[in-house]
Amino acid sequence: xxxxxxxxxxxxxxxxxxxxxxxxxxxxxxxxxxxxxxxxxxxxx
Numbered sequence: 001x002x003x004x005x006x007x008x009x010x011x012x013x014x015x016x017x018x019x020x021x022x023x024x025x026x027x028x029x030x031x032x033x034x035x036x037x038x039x040x041x042x043x044x045x
Contacts, residue, residue, distance in 0.1 A: 030038075
């Protein structure tokens, strides 16, 4: 019986009490041009 999850608390959960959050991506990936430029800088060094 320990392997079975108790779903009763999940069923009672009220999602309307959650706060709305706005996520903002802070770490963007470099562009293809930036990567090529970095590779070129490494080869010439």
